[in-house]
Amino acid sequence: MAQPYPVHVIEARWRDRWERSGLNRIDLDTVDSDRVFYNLVEFPYPSAEGLHVGHVFRYVGVDAFGRYQRMCGRAVFQPIGFDSFGIHAENYALNVGEHPRRLTEQTTARYREQLSSIGAAWDWSRAIDTSKPEYYRWTQWTLVQLFKAGLMYQAEAPVIWCPSCLTVLAREQTDRDGTVCERCGSPVTERVMKQWFLRTTHYADRLLSGLDDLEWPDRSKRLQRQWIGRSEGRDIDFGDLTVFTTRPDTLPAVTFIAVPAGHPAAGSTRRHPTSGAPIPVVVTDYVVESYGTGAVMGVPAHDDRDARFAAEHGLPVSDAPLLDPVDAAAVGRPSVRYRMHDWLISRQRYWGPPIPIIHCESCGAVPVPEEDLPVVLPDLDDIRPTGDSPLAECTDWVQTTCPSCGGPASRDSDVSDTFVDSAWYFLRYPSTEFDDVPWDNVRTDKVLPVDFYAGGSEHVQRHHLYARFMTMALQDLGLVSMAEPLPRIALGGMIILAGAKMSKSRGNVVSPDGYVAEHGIDVLRCSLLFSAPWGRGGEFSDRSIAGIERFFARCWRAVAESDGPESAVAQWDHTISAVTRAVERMSFNVALARLMEFVDHVRSAEDKSVLVRLLAPLAPHLAEELWHQLGQPFSVHDQPWPEASSDGAAEVQDLAVQVDGRLRGRISLPRTATGEDAAALARSNIAAVPAKDAVKRVVYVPGRVINFVSR
RNA sequence: GCCCGGAUGGCGAAACUGGUAGACGCGGCGGACUUAAAAUCCGCUGUCCUUUCUAGGGCGUGCAGGUUCGAGUCCUGCUCCGGGCACCA
Numbered sequence: 001m002a003q004p005y006p007v008h009v010i011e012a013r014w015r016d017r018w019e020r021s022g023l024n025r026i027d028l029d030t031v032d033s034d035r036v037f038y039n040l041v042e043f044p045y046p047s048a049e050g051l052h053v054g055h056v057f058r059y060v061g062v063d064a065f066g067r068y069q070r071m072c073g074r075a076v077f078q079p080i081g082f083d084s085f086g087i088h089a090e091n092y093a094l095n096v097g098e099h100p101r102r103l104t105e106q107t108t109a110r111y112r113e114q115l116s117s118i119g120a121a122w123d124w125s126r127a128i129d130t131s132k133p134e135y136y137r138w139t140q141w142t143l144v145q146l147f148k149a150g151l152m153y154q155a156e157a158p159v160i161w162c163p164s165c166l167t168v169l170a171r172e173q174t175d176r177d178g179t180v181c182e183r184c185g186s187p188v189t190e191r192v193m194k195q196w197f198l199r200t201t202h203y204a205d206r207l208l209s210g211l212d213d214l215e216w217p218d219r220s221k222r223l224q225r226q227w228i229g230r231s232e233g234r235d236i237d238f239g240d241l242t243v244f245t246t247r248p249d250t251l252p253a254v255t256f257i258a259v260p261a262g263h264p265a266a267g268s269t270r271r272h273p274t275s276g277a278p279i280p281v282v283v284t285d286y287v288v289e290s291y292g293t294g295a296v297m298g299v300p301a302h303d304d305r306d307a308r309f310a311a312e313h314g315l316p317v318s319d320a321p322l323l324d325p326v327d328a329a330a331v332g333r334p335s336v337r338y339r340m341h342d343w344l345i346s347r348q349r350y351w352g353p354p355i356p357i358i359h360c361e362s363c364g365a366v367p368v369p370e371e372d373l374p375v376v377l378p379d380l381d382d383i384r385p386t387g388d389s390p391l392a393e394c395t396d397w398v399q400t401t402c403p404s405c406g407g408p409a410s411r412d413s414d415v416s417d418t419f420v421d422s423a424w425y426f427l428r429y430p431s432t433e434f435d436d437v438p439w440d441n442v443r444t445d446k447v448l449p450v451d452f453y454a455g456g457s458e459h460v461q462r463h464h465l466y467a468r469f470m471t472m473a474l475q476d477l478g479l480v481s482m483a484e485p486l487p488r489i490a491l492g493g494m495i496i497l498a499g500a501k502m503s504k505s506r507g508n509v510v511s512p513d514g515y516v517a518e519h520g521i522d523v524l525r526c527s528l529l530f531s532a533p534w535g536r537g538g539e540f541s542d543r544s545i546a547g548i549e550r551f552f553a554r555c556w557r558a559v560a561e562s563d564g565p566e567s568a569v570a571q572w573d574h575t576i577s578a579v580t581r582a583v584e585r586m587s588f589n590v591a592l593a594r595l596m597e598f599v600d601h602v603r604s605a606e607d608k609s610v611l612v613r614l615l616a617p618l619a620p621h622l623a624e625e626l627w628h629q630l631g632q633p634f635s636v637h638d639q640p641w642p643e644a645s646s647d648g649a650a651e652v653q654d655l656a657v658q659v660d661g662r663l664r665g666r667i668s669l670p671r672t673a674t675g676e677d678a679a680a681l682a683r684s685n686i687a688a689v690p691a692k693d694a695v696k697r698v699v700y701v702p703g704r705v706i707n708f709v710s711r
Numbered sequence: 712g713c714c715c716g717g718a719u720g721g722c723g724a725a726a727c728u729g730g731u732a733g734a735c736g737c738g739g740c741g742g743a744c745u746u747a748a749a750a751u752c753c754g755c756u757g758u759c760c761u762u763u764c765u766a767g768g769g770c771g772u773g774c775a776g777g778u779u780c781g782a783g784u785c786c787u788g789c790u791c792c793g794g795g796c797a798c799c800a
Contacts, residue, residue: 244800531723533724546737553750553751590725595735705731
């Protein structure tokens, strides 16, 4: 469908002008802290398939929101970057036989181009890339700080191992409930290795209580609470064997103690702490070694699982009376357990920041001195897995001297989890030009916390939690002043195709490129935003494109043409407040609907700039062009957001007339009319309204309904 | 198993805090303009019944109840779809 204007010429022209004029950048040195609006969206992992329309949907919603904030007078800081380290890139590189660095350069370049083409007001001058030494230097620095503070430690832990691929797998790289390797289908095994952990459990209570004050979706808070999984109970000693229970009142009815296979006490007995009776310690398949004390009281009379197990194995059931609350509260010792574990950050992989630790026979684990950072990831030719970390093969790199004693030592050959990269990246954006500190405290205090963080629900348990943990830890170390970096989060909906999330492996990725080439980015932006509320998402469809193109053409003509006498338009107020409300709650579909209703009135309007300004966050290029056509100075995006001049109460509106709650007609009168006026008007216009003495009650809701109740 | 979200025309959806269900758009049908087409514009478009052709009425937001003058919205019990956690003591 042809537009009445040259779409691509206009879009290219204005995007170029915005970039040259620095429209999307703010001066962080001179800006007033109160005006800063840090509008952040989770930075993408640059995958090989390129940006798809689901990304575009998420990003343009965030962009529209940021542009709106800017017109409301905020100094919007809207950076973007690339989360380019990680297993996904590494695996893809292995599959196609390329080096991850080269592949990442390609995919990042393509992402940069696509992200630029969507017309979002990114501040590209502050872009970050987690796989670049100038970034991961500070990721490593952060780990060194945590290590020095005792928040990073090494311990033996099981990892998932694929005996066929000779590699450690992440849980996400397994199929069928973590039992087989997703790449080769072989059954996976467990292997115990020494690994690095961050002490997230130390912050469990603060991570939990901090949630109360956050402006997050209830869903997010619930998921994080569930993930942290705080559970209060008692530790009870059965001799040398301690159990954890949340039901100390059932202690008298204990008939066995359940432990997992391999437990040293399996097969023995312990004395019951109160009755002294011998209690067998039995192996069950339902006790988790790593939770609680790894041993559980078996109470068949009060627990279904214990009852089933007792029945199957001929164990006795006790009907001893339960303890009353006072006695129960005196049993054992109070104990709090968490489902959340410390964060295992070691990855026996290649494509990540080397863990900045040197192992020395005499000094133990020594952090790399800050002046020696970054520990640069060596450029290995062959990163195919051999059964050990790829970096361990690189002996020139591994062999080093101990920073503490100067003796021979070796570098840790693991890399850190990608989630470490993204746990602090929001601190880096405002300080990208500093190469002597990870972030400048004046900058950080001015710009953070993030005013609006737009993410996906897939990141609630991990990324959002790790970001909070990291910030709390850094606060305790005196390195940042805030505890909560992301006080306001909104979760964007996902765009799916044929019922599934878009991904290359499913072969259902829809690229924005074709649509942009054919219709321009503003049309794609608005048709995506029009098809569903931003927070919901849904099945991808290009059906709304035709409607958006017609709407744009009507906007163009409404501005370019005039008919009849020009007059002030009373309906502006209604439209302005409706669009404002819709944008505030990210319902851009409704904002567009209200503008569509209104556009034809603009032809005879005195002040057409209102339409153009309301359109600016949604269709930034078209609005800029229309603004220019109106003879207004560059840029529409610097203009104030229109304000409604009245609440519209005096306007004549329709009022529903009901009898006993059933609709019987409609009358028109201002919302300011009294109940008497409304009742009289209804009675004279609508035959179904009963006589006065037959009415027991009249319910009048101004502007909505008048209901005559006869029963 | 536990927790959560969702279900509204042919389709995407709207409905502020319990107050006119289906805004807006797509698609469809009919019409105007045109030699014709495209584009554009106008009208109709949940469903059933009655009709003096102008309307009037019944039903209708997954199902069954309830509260209320009034329920898509609140409550109870279900069905289906999506998501999270999962032998977590």
